[in-house]
Structures are given as structure tokens and as C-alpha cells.
Amino acid sequence: MHVNLILDRVFYFNTMRQWAVAVGIAAAAFLVLWVAQRLLLGRLTAMARRTATGVDDVVVHLVSKTRLYFLAAAAIVIGSRALTLPPSTDGYLRTAFVLVLLAQCGRWGVAAVNLWIHRQAVRRTTHGDATSASTIRAIGVVAKLVLWTIVFITALAKFGVNVTALVTGLGIGGIAIALAVQNVLGDVLAALAIVLDKPFDVGDAIVVGDVQGTVEHIGLKTTRIRSTSGEQIIVSNGELLKRDIHNYKRMSERRVSFTTDVTYDTPPDLLARVPVILREIITAQQPIRFDRSHFVSYTDSSLRVETVYFVLDPGYDRYLDIQQTINLELLRRFAAEKIRFAHPTQTVIVRGAGAPPLGAA
Helix, strand or coil, X not given: CHHHHHHCCEECCEEHHHHHHHHHHHHHHHHHHHHHHHHHHHHHHHHHHHCXXXXXHHHHHHHHCCCHXXXXXXXXXXXXXXXXCCHHHHHHHHHHHHHHHHHHHHHHHHHHHHHHHHHHHHHHHHCCCHHHHHHXXXXXHHHHHHHHXXXXXXXXXXXXXXXXXXXXXXXXXXXXXXXXXXXXXXXXXXXXXXXXXXXXXXXXXXXECCEEEEEEEECCCEEEEEECCCCEEXXXXXXXXXXXXXXXXXXXXXXXXXXXXXXXCCCHHHHHHHHHHHHHHHHCCCCEEEEEEEEEEECCCCEEEEEEEEECCCCHHHHHHHHHHHHHHHHHHHHHCCCCECCCCCCCCCCCCCCCCCCCC
16 A cells, blocks of 8 residues: 555656656666667678678678667657656657767767778778778768768757858858868869779879879878889879879780881792791790781881780780890891891982983883
8 A cells, every 4th residue: 555655656747656667668678679789780790791792791880889878768768658748858858869869870970981991991901002091091080070060060950059050151161161272172082082993002003194103102182103213203183183094003914016127129928928927936925915917018118017916914024025035036037038127218319410300211
């Protein structure tokens, strides 16, 4: 009887019995949510281990970052449904839950950004591209700053603060800053494009316009290239992406085309031997894929044979070694078969004062 009197006592518009039921519902809801999170995390982790995709790994990471305070806030909201609360209190409770939800969404966003940064940094560090990994981390800091700014503005709006002026001010200020530092901002966005699209990596041999060398560093504003003559060339990322980039490190094979000129007094039968000789010399080299060799044209001072082959090793030194061997062997074969190389010549005809014109009988 004494217990019933206590349970029937009214406290803040509800009996103690209703409060006890609400607390029990909240505790049960918290326990169910926590067990559901553990079970879901275990099932998703097992599933992620059996697949090669990265989406399930992201889901597992986000579920693992769900905090207990979010589960507790959700459980309190569920338990409060068993109570009769004033509209103002109910509104405060909903606002508090929204703030907790925003904080949890912010943590989910940060977790997703951190996971992406970690994967990109590990991938680039594994390939010896530590500078791009640093750029990725800097971009991640900017992304997290933008994320928390959005969360903060949303929270202010939930508290009834008029954020229109704030958003307008941020927009105008952002435009003014963007106009003031548009070149720097363009280079930063270009760095993001380089990191994501990867037209080249650190260590790649590239040619951009009249710049030729090896990429040493990819920064937020500039890319540093060690030229073939030894000096370091610093190019802004924005200007770099405006030009055609030739990446020789990613070349799987090298196409080589060269011409061989012989003199006009070479007999046709001997001229026909030139493509055959070139084919024999080139096919004896390794690793080579012969393409063609033909007598293609009459020039001002020679008969021209054009030859094309592919070096299956993209290394420039390897190509030079093979071409040197071909050139030396070609000299030996031409000397043995009495074939003469042509060189630019001109024939000057000198006529006396009383000589008849050319073509006259």
C-alpha cells in the first residue's frame, strides 16, 4: 500500500509509476540499440572480409563510430513517449536530440573523411609518393573544416538563430576571398585534380611544353620537376593542367620511326635489298616488335627508306642501346653490299655566254 502511494505520487505532470515505466523503456531501448549495433557490426565485418569492394568497409567503419551518447539520447527520446510532458519541455528534448544527432553526423562525416585520407595516403606512400599523401591530408583538413561549419550552422538554426545573414555573409566573404586569391585557389583545386585523377605521380618522367624531367614533389600550389639538365623547375598546378602532359613512365612500349637515305645511283635490285637488310637487323634485336620497312619517296638528293619498329621496354637507355646496335650493323651491311648512304648535294651547271639554252637541239 505504501509502495502504491509512492508510485501514484505526481512529479512534473507524471506519476512515479509513469516515470518508472519511461525509465524502463529507455533502458530497454538503449540495450536493444547497443546489442543491435554490436550484432550489425559483427555481421558487416564478416561480410566485408569476404568482399573486395570498399563500400562495405566504409559502412563497417561508420557503424563502429556510432557513439554510446547517441544511443542513449535515442533511448531517452523513445522512453519519453510514455510521459506526458509540457510542449516546451518536449520541444527542448527534441532540440537536444537533434543536437546530439548533428554531433553524431559530424563524427560520421569525419570518420568517412579520415578513412578516405588513410586509404589514399597508404596507397601513395606504398608507391613512394609521400608528397601526394601530404596533399591528401591537407585536403582532408579542409573537408573536415567545411563539414563542422555546416554542422555548426545547422545547430544555430535549430536554436532559433537567424542564420540567413550569417550564411549570406559567409557567401559574400567567400566570394571576396575567392576573387582575392583566385590564382592560389585555382592551384589548390588543380592539386586536388592531380591527386584524384593522377595524370602523373612522384617519380614519373614527364614532358610539359618545353619542360622535361622527373616529378619530385606535388604540393598544394606547385609541382616541382627535376629537369634532365639538373635544375629544379617549379610549375604552378593550374598552369600545369592547362597543357598537354606526356607521361613517359607509363609508356608500355616505345614506337621508333627512322629513315635511311641512299644515293640515286643505287640499282633497283640493290635498293630492294635495303628494307630486307633493315628487317634482318631489327628482328635480331630484343625486345623488339618489327612493324615495317619500305622505299617510300624520292627526295631532292636521295632515295628514302622508312622503317618503323617498337621497343617493348619503355626505358630510354634501352632504346638508345638498340638503335645504336642497329646503326652500327647497318653501316657494316651497307659497306659489305656496296650500298652508299646519301647526303645532301647540289649540282651546279655552268654555261658559257654563247651556249644554247637547256633543252635546245
